[in-house]
Amino acid sequence: MILDYLNYWAVAMLMMIGLYITMTQGNLVKKLIGLNLFQTSVFIFYISVAKVSGGTAPIATELSDLYSNPLPHVLILTAIVVGISTLALALSLVAQIKAKYDSIEEDEIRQQDSE
Amino acid sequence: MINHLAILQVVVPLLAAPICLIFNQGKSAWRFACLACAITFAISIGLLLEVNANGTIMYELGGWEAPWGIEYKIDYLSSFVLLLISGIGFLVGLGAHSSLSSELDEKRQPVFYVLYLLCLAGLLGIVATNDVFNVFVFLEISSLATYALVSMGKQRQALVAAFQYLVVGTIGATFFLIGVGILYSITGTLNMDDLTRQLQYDQRQFLIATAFGFMVVGIGLKLALFPLHSWLPNAYSYAPSIATAFLAASATKVSLYLLIRLYNGVFGAEVMNSFLPVGQLLMVLGMAAALIASIQAMYQTQFKHLLAFSSVAQIGYMVTGVGIGTFLGMQAALLHLFNHALMKAALFLAVAGICYRIGSANLNDFRGLGRQMPWTMAGLVIAGLSLIGVPLTVGFVSKWYLVLAAIEAGYWPIAMLALVGSLLAFFYLWKVVELAYFSEPEIKPSSTQTEASLSILFPMWILVIANIYFGIDTDLTVGATQAAASMLLGAGQ
Numbered sequence: 152m153i154l155d156y157l158n159y160w161a162v163a164m165l166m167m168i169g170l171y172i173t174m175t176q177g178n179l180v181k182k183l184i185g186l187n188l189f190q191t192s193v194f195i196f197y198i199s200v201a202k203v204s205g206g207t208a209p210i211a212t213e214l215s216d217l218y219s220n221p222l223p224h225v226l227i228l229t230a231i232v233v234g235i236s237t238l239a240l241a242l243s244l245v246a247q248i249k250a251k252y253d254s255i256e257e258d259e260i261r262q263q264d265s266e
Numbered sequence: 267m268i269n270h271l272a273i274l275q276v277v278v279p280l281l282a283a284p285i286c287l288i289f290n291q292g293k294s295a296w297r298f299a300c301l302a303c304a305i306t307f308a309i310s311i312g313l314l315l316e317v318n319a320n321g322t323i324m325y326e327l328g329g330w331e332a333p334w335g336i337e338y339k340i341d342y343l344s345s346f347v348l349l350l351i352s353g354i355g356f357l358v359g360l361g362a363h364s365s366l367s368s369e370l371d372e373k374r375q376p377v378f379y380v381l382y383l384l385c386l387a388g389l390l391g392i393v394a395t396n397d398v399f400n401v402f403v404f405l406e407i408s409s410l411a412t413y414a415l416v417s418m419g420k421q422r423q424a425l426v427a428a429f430q431y432l433v434v435g436t437i438g439a440t441f442f443l444i445g446v447g448i449l450y451s452i453t454g455t456l457n458m459d460d461l462t463r464q465l466q467y468d469q470r471q472f473l474i475a476t477a478f479g480f481m482v483v484g485i486g487l488k489l490a491l492f493p494l495h496s497w498l499p500n501a502y503s504y505a506p507s508i509a510t511a512f513l514a515a516s517a518t519k520v521s522l523y524l525l526i527r528l529y530n531g532v533f534g535a536e537v538m539n540s541f542l543p544v545g546q547l548l549m550v551l552g553m554a555a556a557l558i559a560s561i562q563a564m565y566q567t568q569f570k571h572l573l574a575f576s577s578v579a580q581i582g583y584m585v586t587g588v589g590i591g592t593f594l595g596m597q598a599a600l601l602h603l604f605n606h607a608l609m610k611a612a613l614f615l616a617v618a619g620i621c622y623r624i625g626s627a628n629l630n631d632f633r634g635l636g637r638q639m640p641w642t643m644a645g646l647v648i649a650g651l652s653l654i655g656v657p658l659t660v661g662f663v664s665k666w667y668l669v670l671a672a673i674e675a676g677y678w679p680i681a682m683l684a685l686v687g688s689l690l691a692f693f694y695l696w697k698v699v700e701l702a703y704f705s706e707p708e709i710k711p712s713s714t715q716t717e718a719s720l721s722i723l724f725p726m727w728i729l730v731i732a733n734i735y736f737g738i739d740t741d742l743t744v745g746a747t748q749a750a751a752s753m754l755l756g757a758g759q
Contacts, residue, residue, distance in 0.1 A: 173437070248426060
């Protein structure tokens with residue numbers, strides 16, 4: 152029963168782990184790792200939804216008429232690009248924060264700002 | 267050409283954005299960006315006239331028929347919001363150059379206009395499209411541009427504010443994406459009209475409500491719906507003044523539009539309310555925002571912070587209107603959406619003018635400003651009166667409709683709380699007026715402290731006059747929101 156929905160269990164766990172890291176870690180880069188994990192879990196969710204049991208990859212061949220739904224794959228390709236752009240922007244922000252504050256720890260940054 | 271207006275609305279700013287990079291000077295990039303904004307604005311007027319004459323426009327991208335292809339749908343509501351967003355984009359854009367000259371390096375200015383136009387394109391795209399995944403893409407286009415815009419602020423706190431906004435905004439967008447995924451797995455379609463049809467007869471209410479929950483939380487983060495608003499005050503305060511003027515007037519309005527589209531359109535307010543107390547929840551959160559954020563605004567020492575908290579409070583009013591859910595409630599929410607954009611754009615442009623002259627928006631520096639910058643401060647006071655909801659301004663019209671809606675639906679406490687919120691707004695704005703007009707500056711002002719430049723004053727006064735004009739002649743706004751509200755509530759039944 153649990154094994155039937157293995158993908159979805161993995162999705163839910165990755166999602167929670169990602170969100171937890173983002174919320175609890177004070178290090179900005181670790182926050183981003185959590186955020187990326189969270190986003191990736193959603194990608195797996197879409198790919199799992201697209202699976203048609205017994206279906207092949209969505210390529211038109213004479214071997215099989217049954218193939219997985221290609222649309223979610225395309226959607227997730229877009230979402231992956233969005234995710235990469237977000238990560239790139241976020242890392243460049245972290246680099247600038249490091250240059251201006253000489254730290255990427257949230258509490259140290261906050262302390263510097265309150266001085 | 268005229269047939270393609272719907273797509274040109276989004277494509278013009280999107281294509282104009284990278285072109286800004288070829289300019290070396292901020293001034294030429296600014297002229298080009300203003301031209302692009304003007305064309306965008308003209309297109310939105312064309313769309314509004316077209317919709318009023320011939321009804322809803324359906325545009326199929328690349329000729330692919332919906333629900334397979336992506337479809338753009340311009341109806342009363344979206345043409346109204348498109349006009350608002352592109353109008354604000356154009357007016358605020360006019361003031362951008364002189365405001366930026368004191369806040370951003372000449373070399374980085376062209377990049378600012380790239381981001382400004384990208385953000386505008388993203389926001390217009392969210393409003394125009396009729397495809398939920400397309401909404402996500404445009405949401406991210408506008409959000410990524412916004413994070414970068416915020417990070418361009420003069421102080422280093424801008425970087426931290428942008429980072430915080432990025433983390434929260436990405437979580438929000440991803441929540442929205444999860445909702446889209448669940449909807450797709452239920453119905454197999456992404457087209458909003460098609461979704462509405464299929465969800466009506468679907469019995470798996472628990473699953474639908476889950477999708478709805480994810481999407482509303484995601485939008486709530488973007489909308490700064492109380493208590494998900496923690497990113498907003500810092501992002502608005504540390505962003506370049508002109509970026510704040512644009513964002514405060516447009517970004518949250520588009521999120522509210524999206525909420526209305528999904529809640530009243532795709533999911534159907536009645537169906538959702540039979541399963542979850544969504545309406546009550548929105549009312550409670552909206553009123554909590556109006557009270558708590560207004561009180562927080564009273565304790566701010568930075569004028570930008572003060573206005574940012576006031577934005578959270580005003581969003582509360584709009585969400586309350588949506589939550590009430592009656593015809594009048596919806597109309598109040600839409601009216602306030604329009605009116606609040608006019609007020610906040612005028613107020614933040616006034617702040618941009620003040621930052622341009624005295625380099626900060628610290629309330630202590632406002633002492634005696636009424637004499638040094640009479641035109642800026644007069645505009646600020648009129649827009650402030652509108653924010654409070656004084657008769658003959660737009661703020662009064664929308665507050666009036668909200669109170670009427672609350673009384674008509676039997677929610678007396680909401681009517682009372684809305685009035686208390688106005689009173690609080692009076693207190694926090696009075697503080698500014700008192701400093702500006704009734705106290706002496708601590709140090710003698712130097713001769714440089716005069717009026718803001720004309721390119722900021724001109725769009726600001728247009729907005730201030732609009733604040734008064736639409737407060738007296740309510741035919742246009744009330745008529746448009748009436749048509750939009752009846753369309754929304756008719757579709758939900």
